[in-house]
Structures are given as structure tokens and as C-alpha cells.
Amino acid sequence: MSVKHGLLTILTEHALAGYDLRSEFEQRTGGTWPLNISQIYSTLQRLERDGLVESTADDSDATLWNITDAGRAEAENWWYTATARSTPSREEASIKVTLAITSPYVDTAQVIRTQRTESLRALRDYTKLKSKLGPINSLSREDLAWAMLLDSYIFTLEAELRWLDHVESRIAMGFANLAPATPSATGPTQTGGLVANGTKKDNQ
Template structure:
């Protein structure tokens, strides 16, 4: 996830201080990816150093307000225009866990798969309920959260299908005659 570009995108609306950016990001994404406030301020410092935001001074209440520069607008526009790259896939802890489990003696791979399936199905049910509840009370502000929920639902459905495949492969390895 590009925190840099997310903060720039939010600053296009209006100048904000760090905590406001954090709250706005979490509101728009349904808090699916909580931001550490320290990370927000570190990123703002880098954006200022790179000339993509400017420090507009304090707001009178002890907060430093930042606004986007023209270079920042150009940078975030390029981010929106470019597809998300697939050259370096994000680390998938579950894939790593199962890859290691099948290569280490004494690990009950079937139990690892089953425990994850239970957790994934539970998460899928929670996401689906949230989706249904959000759709019933649909406001235009909910659209961002609904998009995030749809993404989480599709990813979790794919994860459950992948776990089914892993289980079938383990069964095939255990019984190669079939």
C-alpha cells in the first residue's frame, strides 16, 4: 500500500494535519488498514523534503498543517493513472507458512490448512455481513468502504479456494496411486 500516494490524494481535497489525514484515510477505507500516526508524520516529512507537500505552519492549536504542491498533484495523478504493478507481489504470510509447513518434518499441514480455513470462512462471513449492512444504509460516502469490502470478500473467497487446492494436493501426495 502506498501511504505516500494515499496522503497526497487526501491532501488534494484540502490542507490537513497528520492526525486528520490518518482519520480520513481510515474513514475512507473502513479502517481495513490502520495507519500508525508516526508513519503518517514520517511520510509527511519525506513528502515535504521531496517538494510534494508544503508545511503551511500551525493551525493555532498546535497542529502543523500540510498542503499539496503542484509537484505533489502531478505525482498523485500519475499514481492514479498507472496500474498497480505485479512485478513484486506482496508477501503472503499464509503462502509462506504453508510452503514452510510442507517442507518441515513434524508439521501437521492438514491442521494448518483447516485452522486457516475456519478463520478465513469466519472472516468471509463478517465481510459479507458488513457488506450487506453497508448496502442497506447506502450513502455516497459509503462507496469507498464498499469497494474495500468487495476487495476483501473476493480475496478471502480466493484464499478459501486456494486452501481447498492445497488440501487436495496434500491428499494426492499422501496417496499417489489415485
């Protein structure tokens, strides 16, 4: 999701000043995507340049932002166009683990254990937050949206924990050689005419 489309979808409902638009954006996303006011205004200025919004002054000379017909069409197109999944998301935890597997000096099992502890903590926190909301059928629109966002975080963490278990079991089953080596003080460990990374060292 881009900030551009987030602001456009809110403006389809009513005109707002920049500060009010930021507050509503953060409220609707559960405070998970905080924006500074300069980012709001720079985005609005680009939207105005592209003919998707227009600015007017109210009775107190405050600037209000109104969506144009072209802006409504852009917002509707965004709502009903699937989000592309052609490029996998760059999730830091998964990148860290996969890099650890390729590094001869990193204890991959320890990396996994540390990440699992943190992911379990986050999972407990999100589950506790959701439990405080009460029954789904009694929630307001805003609370229901927050509950669904929490579900997204919970499901993502559960999938991450399953993946960590999978990687750990694969290592235990067939990749015992992933135990960390001990690097020398001056660089890769040397063995005979080869250094640890397989590159032949020069004869002196």
C-alpha cells in the first residue's frame, strides 16, 4: 500500500485538512504506520499536481483537500485491483536466517532460537491486544478493522514460527556441517594450500 492511495481513499469520504488527514490515516491503520506532517503535505502536493486532489480554503482560511473525479477513479481502481505478489517481501528475519546459513562463522541454530523467542513474544502481545477488544459482533468499524489488522500480524508470526521450525529441523536432519567455524584473527581459516572459502592461497 502506498501513502498516496491511503490518503485518496480517506478523501473519497470527505474533504480534510492535512493534520486531520494524518490523524485519520493513523487511526484507521491502528497507529502502525505513523506519518509526519511533511510527508502528508508532500504527498498531497503530488496528488494535486497529478489532478487527483485540489485544495481550497475554508472560512478560517485553513487549507482543505478535496478529491477530484480522477482521484475517485484512481482510488476505486486501487480498491478493486489485486495487490501484486510478483516480488517476495524482504522480511528481515527470513533474510537474516538465510544469510546465517551461508556464513561459516555464524551459529545458525542460535540465530533461529533468538528469533523464535522474539517472535513468540510479539505473538503473545498481539494476541493479548486482540483479546481486549471483546466479541467481534460487538465491535465498531474502527475496532473491527484493528482486530483484522491484529489477525494479519498474528497469522504472519505463526507462519514465521512454522518456517523457523522447518529450517531448524532441516539443519538437524542433514546439515550438521553448518556448525560455526572459528575464524582466525587475520581472516579466513587456512588449511594447507586452501583458505576456508575454497580459494587457493599464493605460495610464498
